[in-house]
Amino acid sequence: MAKDLSFTCSECGAAYSKWSGQCDACQSWNTISENKALASGPKGKSLGALRGKPIPLIDLDTHEPEPPRTQAGVAELDRVLGGGLVKASALLVGGDPGIGKSTLLLQAAARFARNGLKVIYISGEESTAQVQMRARRLGLEKSPVRLAAETNLRDILTTLEAEKPDLAIIDSIQTMWADHVDSAPGSVSQVRASAHELTTFAKRNGMSVVMVGHVTKDGSIAGPRVVEHMVDTVLYFEGERGHQFRILRAVKNRFGPADEIGVFEMTGKGLAEVKNPSALFLSERGAPAPGSVVFAGIEGTRPMLCEIQALVAPSPHSQPRRSVVGWDGGRLAMILAVLESRCGVPFTGLDVYLNVAxxxxxxxxxxxxxxxxxxxxxxxDAAVPSDAVIFGEISLSGALRPVVQTENRLKEAEKLGFTSAITPQQAKQVAVKGINLRQAHDLAAFVEDVFGAR
Incomplete structure (x- = not known):
């Protein structure tokens, strides 16, 4: 019988039945490699007490307590984790190179170690001397964290078996090398096999493991998406090089809410948590100017105010530019079409630039x-009132639809000194002391009310 072969692109995860030089999905060259089967299946006892035998749901103990958590003592990190680190859980942390992943995890390791956990930090990219240098710079040189520099997965698992830590941090999963997989470190097969071995080892031994993952050009974690399905929690560390703000975002969490975020500020001594992100994002906002609007949003369970900036200028080109930073470019095209079709506000021949500050x-x-x-x-060229926040969803018909957690958004705005809000009409009347609420039923009425009759 012929051997079944499968190939996967290391950039986007697209699967193919035969090898080719270029990936049809992401157009990358020389990124397609063969998926090698594991040399053997999982060994040792099963993850379940009955070795895979089904248990009737009605027979399960309804009073089973929630899995124990250990808090790091950093409110922003504990918020993203859903209240703390869960025992025997697997986490995957992704982010751009140099964004601060290693700094965040070294600080988190020190915090967890001070709270009683036995922590091992294993680096596959740096030597122990380099990690110690960073620890001294962050003021963590006296933290009871054990360091190791290794890439051989077999040696790492042997060390973890002997040390029996509560938490192991692997930096990064792309540098791990499993000797039973015939491919280079960083390939799809190696990443998948290493993540599988570490995750199953953590579950069997009651140890938590955090794996760092590099990201591709489109911002997703490099390697097959099956790695994200293996782990319990997937976190993305986001931020712009030109800004000191860093955002830790949960995109998957089996033990807490997804889409929760934690906000940090990069300082000379590492990452500092930001307890009031709204005030920080609006701190650099100057005098009211045309194109500047304050948006009251919700990130996870937290209300957050930020500034949205727009610039419209005549285009010297036959095809006007549409440039977006921090928002969806397709949704911008939809808003422009609705404004032109339903409100008579043309943008033909105009360059449009949109930025989330x-x-x-x-x-x-x-x-x-x-x-x-x-x-x-x-x-x-007309400024929106500086004391107003604006939020609402726009339909293709030009109607305005109410959004969830209106009251929480208004309370956050009132706390930061805003006195008015412009929103869609609400089915249930919402009132917040100190906020003058102005409501509109469609986009045309909103434009006429705020910017005058057209």
């Missing part, structure tokens, strides 16, 4: 109305 990335549709207000403000 502070390096924050927004994904919720509630930002539609704030973006539309910034665009019209920039086009008409």
């Amino acid at each position: 502070g390096g924050l990335r927004i994904s919720e549709p509630a930002a539609d109305l704030a973006v539309a207000a910034a665009l019209v403000s920039a086009r008409e």
Whole structure:
């Protein structure tokens, strides 16, 4: 019988039945490699007490307590983890090179060690002397964290078996090498096999493991997406090189809410948690200017205010530019089309630039109305009132739809000194003391009310 072969692109994870030089999905060259089967299946006792035998759900103890958690003592990190680190869990942390992943995890390791956990930090990219140098710079040289520099997975598992730590940090999973897999370190097969071995080892031995993963050009963790499915929690560490803000975002969490974020500030002595992100994102906002709008958003369970900036200028080219930073470019095109079709505000022949200040990335549709207000403000050269926050979703018909957690957004705005808010009409009346609420039922009425009759 012929041997079944499968190949996977290391950049985007696309699967193929035969090898080719270029990936059709992401257009990358020489990134397709063969998936090698593991030399043997999992050994040792099963993860389940009955070795895979099914248990009736009705027979399970309804009073089973939640898995124990250990808090790091850093409120932003504990928030993203869902209340703390869960025993025997596997976490994957991704981010751009140089964004601060190793710094964050070294600080977290020191915190967990001070709280009673036995922690081992294993680096495959740096020597122990380099890690110690960073620890001294961060003021962590006296922390009871054990360091190791190794890339051979067999030696790492042997060490973990002997040391029996509560938490192991692997920096990074792309540098690990499993000797039973016939491919180079960093390949799809090696990443998948190493992640599988570490995850199953952690589950069997009651140890938590944190794996660092590099990201591809499109921002996703390099290697097959199956690695993300193996682990319990996937965190992305985001930020712009030109800004001191760093955002730790949970995109998957089996033990807490997904889409929760923690905000940090990069300082000379490492990462410092930001307890009031709204004030920080608005701290550099100057006098009211055309194209500047404050949006009251929700990130996970936390209300957060940020500034949305727009610039509209005549285009010297036949095809006007549409440039977006921190928001979805396709949604910007939709807002421009609705403004032109439903409100008679043309953007033909105009370059449009949109930016979310502070390096924050927004994904919720509630930002539609704030973006539309910034665009019209920039086009008409008319500033939006500086004491107003704006939020709401726009439909293709031009109608405005209410969004969730309106009251929490308004309370956050009132806490930071804003006195008015412009929102869609609410089915249930919401009132917050100190906030003058202005409501509109469609986008045309909003434009006429804020910027005058057109």
